[in-house]
Amino acid sequence: AQSVAQPEDQVNVAEGNPLTVKCTYSVSGNPYLFWYVQYPNRGLQFLLKYITGDNLVKGSYGFEAEFNKSQTSFHLKKPSALVSDSALYFCAVRDTTSSTLGRLYFGRGTQLTVWP
Amino acid sequence: DTGVSQDPRHKITKRGQNVTFRCDPISEHNRLYWYRQTLGQGPEFLTYFQNEAQLEKSRLLSDRFSAERPKGSFSTLEIQRTEQGDSAMYLCASSFPTGLTEKLFFGSGTQLSVL
Numbered sequence: 001a002q003s004v005a006q007p008e009d010q011v012n013v014a015e016g017n018p019l020t021v022k023c024t025y026s027v028s029g030n031p032y033l034f035w036y037v038q039y040p041n042r043g044l045q046f047l048l049k050y051i052t053g054d055n056l057v058k059g060s061y062g063f064e065a066e067f068n069k070s071q072t073s074f075h076l077k078k079p080s081a082l083v084s085d086s087a088l089y090f091c092a093v094r095d096t097t098s099s100t101l102g103r104l105y106f107g108r109g110t111q112l113t114v115w116p
Numbered sequence: 117d118t119g120v121s122q123d124p125r126h127k128i129t130k131r132g133q134n135v136t137f138r139c140d141p142i143s144e145h146n147r148l149y150w151y152r153q154t155l156g157q158g159p160e161f162l163t164y165f166q167n168e169a170q171l172e173k174s175r176l177l178s179d180r181f182s183a184e185r186p187k188g189s190f191s192t193l194e195i196q197r198t199e200q201g202d203s204a205m206y207l208c209a210s211s212f213p214t215g216l217t218e219k220l221f222f223g224s225g226t227q228l229s230v231l
Binding site: 004009032034036041042043044045046049051090092103104105106107108109 | 160172
Protein backbone atom coordinates (compact mmCIF):
# COMPACT_ATOMS: atom_id res chain seq x y z
CA ALA A 1 0.00 0.00 0.00
CA GLN A 2 1.11 3.52 -0.70
CA SER A 3 1.57 5.79 2.27
CA VAL A 4 3.39 8.81 3.56
CA ALA A 5 4.41 9.51 7.14
CA GLN A 6 5.25 12.86 8.63
CA PRO A 7 6.46 11.96 12.11
CA GLU A 8 6.29 15.47 13.55
CA ASP A 9 3.00 17.30 13.98
CA GLN A 10 4.87 20.50 14.76
CA VAL A 11 8.28 21.95 14.08
CA ASN A 12 9.40 25.14 15.78
CA VAL A 13 12.49 27.04 14.71
CA ALA A 14 13.96 30.48 15.22
CA GLU A 15 14.21 32.83 12.28
CA GLY A 16 17.54 32.53 10.54
CA ASN A 17 18.10 28.96 11.68
CA PRO A 18 17.98 25.99 9.33
CA LEU A 19 14.79 23.96 9.25
CA THR A 20 13.94 20.38 8.40
CA VAL A 21 10.49 18.88 7.98
CA LYS A 22 10.62 15.10 7.82
CA CYS A 23 8.81 12.73 5.48
CA THR A 24 9.06 9.00 4.86
CA TYR A 25 7.15 7.08 2.24
CA SER A 26 6.12 3.60 1.21
CA VAL A 27 5.27 2.65 -2.36
CA SER A 28 5.46 -0.51 -4.38
CA GLY A 29 7.29 1.01 -7.32
CA ASN A 30 9.34 4.07 -8.05
CA PRO A 31 8.07 7.06 -6.14
CA TYR A 32 7.21 10.48 -7.43
CA LEU A 33 7.44 12.73 -4.37
CA PHE A 34 6.03 16.17 -3.73
CA TRP A 35 5.87 18.86 -1.08
CA TYR A 36 2.90 21.21 -0.80
CA VAL A 37 2.37 24.12 1.59
CA GLN A 38 -0.91 25.40 2.99
CA TYR A 39 -1.25 28.91 4.34
CA PRO A 40 -4.30 29.84 6.45
CA ASN A 41 -7.46 30.29 4.38
CA ARG A 42 -5.62 29.44 1.18
CA GLY A 43 -5.36 26.37 -1.00
CA LEU A 44 -2.40 24.05 -1.02
CA GLN A 45 0.49 25.30 -3.12
CA PHE A 46 3.11 23.22 -4.87
CA LEU A 47 6.65 23.63 -3.53
CA LEU A 48 8.78 21.03 -5.26
CA LYS A 49 8.92 17.52 -6.65
CA TYR A 50 11.32 14.63 -7.06
CA ILE A 51 11.07 12.39 -10.09
CA THR A 52 14.51 11.01 -10.93
CA GLY A 53 18.06 12.23 -11.03
CA ASP A 54 19.77 14.44 -8.49
CA ASN A 55 18.75 13.52 -4.97
CA LEU A 56 18.69 17.17 -3.91
CA VAL A 57 15.73 18.99 -5.39
CA LYS A 58 15.33 22.77 -5.28
CA GLY A 59 11.92 24.38 -5.15
CA SER A 60 10.06 27.59 -4.46
CA TYR A 61 10.83 30.15 -1.76
CA GLY A 62 14.33 28.79 -1.12
CA PHE A 63 13.16 25.34 -0.07
CA GLU A 64 14.90 22.15 -1.07
CA ALA A 65 14.34 18.48 -0.37
CA GLU A 66 16.65 15.53 -0.14
CA PHE A 67 15.60 12.17 -1.52
CA ASN A 68 17.11 9.12 0.17
CA LYS A 69 16.10 5.84 -1.41
CA SER A 70 17.67 3.57 1.20
CA GLN A 71 15.87 5.37 4.02
CA THR A 72 12.72 5.98 1.93
CA SER A 73 12.77 9.58 3.02
CA PHE A 74 12.17 12.93 1.39
CA HIS A 75 12.91 15.60 3.98
CA LEU A 76 12.16 19.25 3.28
CA LYS A 77 14.88 21.70 4.20
CA LYS A 78 15.73 25.37 4.16
CA PRO A 79 19.07 26.84 5.19
CA SER A 80 17.64 29.95 6.85
CA ALA A 81 14.02 30.09 8.03
CA LEU A 82 11.77 33.14 7.71
CA VAL A 83 8.77 34.03 9.85
CA SER A 84 6.73 34.01 6.62
CA ASP A 85 7.56 30.30 6.19
CA SER A 86 5.17 29.51 9.03
CA ALA A 87 2.51 27.27 7.50
CA LEU A 88 1.27 23.69 7.23
CA TYR A 89 3.47 21.47 5.07
CA PHE A 90 2.35 18.28 3.37
CA CYS A 91 4.46 15.56 1.82
CA ALA A 92 2.81 13.50 -0.92
CA VAL A 93 3.67 10.53 -3.10
CA ARG A 94 2.40 9.22 -6.39
CA ASP A 95 2.92 5.55 -7.12
CA THR A 96 4.07 4.90 -10.65
CA THR A 97 3.13 1.25 -10.86
CA SER A 98 -0.35 0.94 -9.46
CA SER A 99 -3.56 1.40 -11.32
CA THR A 100 -4.30 4.44 -9.20
CA LEU A 101 -2.05 6.71 -11.18
CA GLY A 102 -4.22 9.75 -10.80
CA ARG A 103 -4.04 10.11 -7.09
CA LEU A 104 -1.60 11.60 -4.63
CA TYR A 105 -1.21 10.13 -1.15
CA PHE A 106 -0.66 12.88 1.41
CA GLY A 107 0.87 12.79 4.85
CA ARG A 108 -0.91 14.27 7.85
CA GLY A 109 0.96 17.51 7.63
CA THR A 110 3.53 19.28 9.78
CA GLN A 111 2.84 22.70 11.24
CA LEU A 112 5.97 24.81 10.92
CA THR A 113 6.28 27.81 13.21
CA VAL A 114 9.17 30.21 12.81
CA TRP A 115 9.47 32.71 15.60
CA PRO A 116 11.26 36.06 15.29
CA ASP B 117 -4.87 32.61 -14.52
CA THR B 118 -7.56 33.29 -11.95
CA GLY B 119 -6.88 30.12 -10.00
CA VAL B 120 -9.21 27.33 -8.95
CA SER B 121 -12.41 28.63 -7.38
CA GLN B 122 -14.80 26.74 -5.18
CA ASP B 123 -18.28 27.64 -4.10
CA PRO B 124 -19.52 27.94 -1.43
CA ARG B 125 -16.64 28.55 0.98
CA HIS B 126 -18.71 27.28 3.88
CA LYS B 127 -21.80 25.11 4.09
CA ILE B 128 -23.76 24.21 7.20
CA THR B 129 -26.46 21.61 6.81
CA LYS B 130 -28.57 19.29 8.86
CA ARG B 131 -28.04 15.57 8.84
CA GLY B 132 -29.98 13.93 6.06
CA GLN B 133 -29.96 16.90 3.72
CA ASN B 134 -28.33 16.92 0.29
CA VAL B 135 -25.53 19.34 -0.54
CA THR B 136 -23.77 20.26 -3.77
CA PHE B 137 -20.42 21.95 -4.22
CA ARG B 138 -19.02 23.54 -7.32
CA CYS B 139 -15.48 23.79 -8.58
CA ASP B 140 -14.22 25.94 -11.45
CA PRO B 141 -10.74 24.86 -12.51
CA ILE B 142 -8.10 26.91 -14.24
CA SER B 143 -9.41 27.29 -17.76
CA GLU B 144 -6.76 25.40 -19.73
CA HIS B 145 -6.55 22.53 -17.24
CA ASN B 146 -8.32 19.40 -18.39
CA ARG B 147 -7.72 17.36 -15.24
CA LEU B 148 -9.83 18.00 -12.17
CA TYR B 149 -9.52 16.35 -8.76
CA TRP B 150 -11.63 16.19 -5.62
CA TYR B 151 -10.01 15.59 -2.24
CA ARG B 152 -11.38 15.60 1.30
CA GLN B 153 -9.47 16.88 4.30
CA THR B 154 -10.46 16.41 7.92
CA LEU B 155 -8.88 18.17 10.87
CA GLY B 156 -5.40 16.94 11.58
CA GLN B 157 -5.22 14.85 8.43
CA GLY B 158 -3.83 15.32 5.00
CA PRO B 159 -6.05 15.49 1.94
CA GLU B 160 -7.59 12.16 0.88
CA PHE B 161 -8.27 11.45 -2.76
CA LEU B 162 -11.92 11.11 -3.78
CA THR B 163 -12.03 11.16 -7.57
CA TYR B 164 -10.62 12.72 -10.69
CA PHE B 165 -11.68 13.64 -14.20
CA GLN B 166 -9.88 14.05 -17.44
CA ASN B 167 -12.11 16.33 -19.45
CA GLU B 168 -15.61 14.99 -18.81
CA ALA B 169 -14.53 11.41 -18.11
CA GLN B 170 -14.35 10.27 -14.50
CA LEU B 171 -11.25 8.10 -14.57
CA GLU B 172 -10.75 7.09 -10.99
CA LYS B 173 -12.82 6.87 -7.82
CA SER B 174 -11.74 6.16 -4.29
CA ARG B 175 -13.53 3.68 -2.09
CA LEU B 176 -14.14 6.71 0.14
CA LEU B 177 -16.63 7.85 -2.46
CA SER B 178 -19.66 5.96 -1.20
CA ASP B 179 -22.96 5.63 -3.04
CA ARG B 180 -24.09 8.87 -1.39
CA PHE B 181 -21.38 10.80 -3.21
CA SER B 182 -21.49 11.67 -6.87
CA ALA B 183 -19.30 13.91 -8.95
CA GLU B 184 -19.84 15.23 -12.43
CA ARG B 185 -18.02 17.30 -14.97
CA PRO B 186 -20.54 17.46 -17.78
CA LYS B 187 -18.75 19.66 -20.28
CA GLY B 188 -15.22 19.14 -19.16
CA SER B 189 -15.12 22.52 -17.48
CA PHE B 190 -16.60 23.03 -14.00
CA SER B 191 -17.39 20.12 -11.72
CA THR B 192 -19.95 19.46 -9.02
CA LEU B 193 -19.71 17.17 -6.03
CA GLU B 194 -23.02 16.13 -4.48
CA ILE B 195 -23.48 14.41 -1.15
CA GLN B 196 -26.89 12.89 -0.54
CA ARG B 197 -28.34 12.19 2.90
CA THR B 198 -25.44 13.85 4.67
CA GLU B 199 -24.04 12.34 7.85
CA GLN B 200 -22.01 13.96 10.60
CA GLY B 201 -18.98 12.02 9.41
CA ASP B 202 -19.14 13.92 6.14
CA SER B 203 -18.05 17.09 7.93
CA ALA B 204 -14.75 18.04 6.33
CA MET B 205 -13.02 20.42 3.96
CA TYR B 206 -13.66 19.44 0.35
CA LEU B 207 -10.82 20.45 -1.91
CA CYS B 208 -10.80 20.76 -5.64
CA ALA B 209 -7.63 20.83 -7.72
CA SER B 210 -6.85 21.06 -11.40
CA SER B 211 -3.84 20.37 -13.55
CA PHE B 212 -2.56 20.36 -17.06
CA PRO B 213 -1.42 16.80 -17.65
CA THR B 214 2.32 16.45 -18.02
CA GLY B 215 2.41 12.84 -17.01
CA LEU B 216 3.12 11.74 -13.50
CA THR B 217 5.11 14.88 -12.76
CA GLU B 218 2.18 17.23 -12.99
CA LYS B 219 1.56 19.63 -10.15
CA LEU B 220 -1.87 20.31 -8.81
CA PHE B 221 -3.40 23.74 -8.30
CA PHE B 222 -5.79 23.70 -5.38
CA GLY B 223 -8.77 25.84 -4.57
CA SER B 224 -9.39 27.17 -1.08
CA GLY B 225 -11.95 24.47 -0.40
CA THR B 226 -15.53 24.18 0.82
CA GLN B 227 -15.88 23.61 4.54
CA LEU B 228 -18.88 21.39 5.23
CA SER B 229 -20.41 21.14 8.69
CA VAL B 230 -23.18 18.60 9.21
CA LEU B 231 -25.22 19.20 12.35
